Amino acid sequence: MSREALEIVQKLNSGKLGMQLILQCAPLIAQLKVSNLLRIHKREVPKLVRLLKMVNVSYYLLLDDGERVTFLVFRKEALVAYLNEKWNRSYLESLGYCDQNLTSLLLRFRERYRAHILTKTDFPHEMGLFLGYPIEDVVGFVRKQGTQFLFSGYWKVYKDAAVKRALFEEYDQARECMLVMYAEGMTIEQILKYYQNVAMKSIAV
Numbered sequence: 001m002s003r004e005a006l007e008i009v010q011k012l013n014s015g016k017l018g019m020q021l022i023l024q025c026a027p028l029i030a031q032l033k034v035s036n037l038l039r040i041h042k043r044e045v046p047k048l049v050r051l052l053k054m055v056n057v058s059y060y061l062l063l064d065d066g067e068r069v070t071f072l073v074f075r076k077e078a079l080v081a082y083l084n085e086k087w088n089r090s091y092l093e094s095l096g097y098c099d100q101n102l103t104s105l106l107l108r109f110r111e112r113y114r115a116h117i118l119t120k121t122d123f124p125h126e127m128g129l130f131l132g133y134p135i136e137d138v139v140g141f142v143r144k145q146g147t148q149f150l151f152s153g154y155w156k157v158y159k160d161a162a163v164k165r166a167l168f169e170e171y172d173q174a175r176e177c178m179l180v181m182y183a184e185g186m187t188i189e190q191i192l193k194y195y196q197n198v199a200m201k202s203i204a205v
Contacts, residue, residue: 017040017048017188018187018188019182020038020044021051021188022178022182022188022191024037024038024039026175027170027174029174029178029191029192029195030178031195032170032171032174033131033171034074034075034079034131035072035074035075036073036074037070037071037072037131038070040068040069040071042066042067042068048071051189052073054192054193055192055193055195055196056075057074057075058073058076059071059072060106060110062109062110072109072131079130083102083105083130084100088135091126091129092105096108106130109126125141131155133155134160134164136160137156137157140159141155141156141158150164151164151165154171178191181194
């Protein structure tokens with residue numbers, strides 16, 4: 001995070017839902033990534049649902065600890081397509097994900113995620129795929145037990161370092177751009193709509 005972005009975060013109320021969406025989900029909002037995890041206070045859930053519905057983003061509850069909730073937020077068509085890519089599908093099947101239906105996949109992932117959080121079972125490394133990470137980095141992390149990576153950013157990278165660095169820079173730039181917009185008075189609704197319109201224009205070209 002640049003100094004300018006850090007100063008913005010320090011000045012603004014980072015507890016607000018708008019800020020949390022930007023800080024945790026900027027790559028998803030900018031349509032650079034198929035999904036993100038989002039952890040927020042339960043009181044913010046009704047507003048979150050309204051915001052996500054406004055821009056056709058889906059959500060799936062992974063964990064509710066009584067005070068805070070953790071969601072997987074995602075673009076449904078993009079996530080389905082990604083999980084059904086040949087090597088991703090093969091990896092998921094090796095872990096017992098036999099049903100290609102997204103609801104079934106998410107249900108099993110939630111079970112494994114909750115088991116890890118609540119009972120300290122093995123970490124569900126397939127989380128990387130549900131977050132849109134490249135299969136080579138997910139498999140590399142497992143095989144190398146989180147060591148010997150080329151560099152670490154939004155995830156640990158095991159292949160194509162230059163490509164991933166450029167991608168991470170795009171993620172950073174999207175987040176910082178949104179922070180500036182937010183600091184200058186745009187609402188989170190306006191920011192979400194702005195990026196939705198940008199994406200629609202790029203598709204139309």
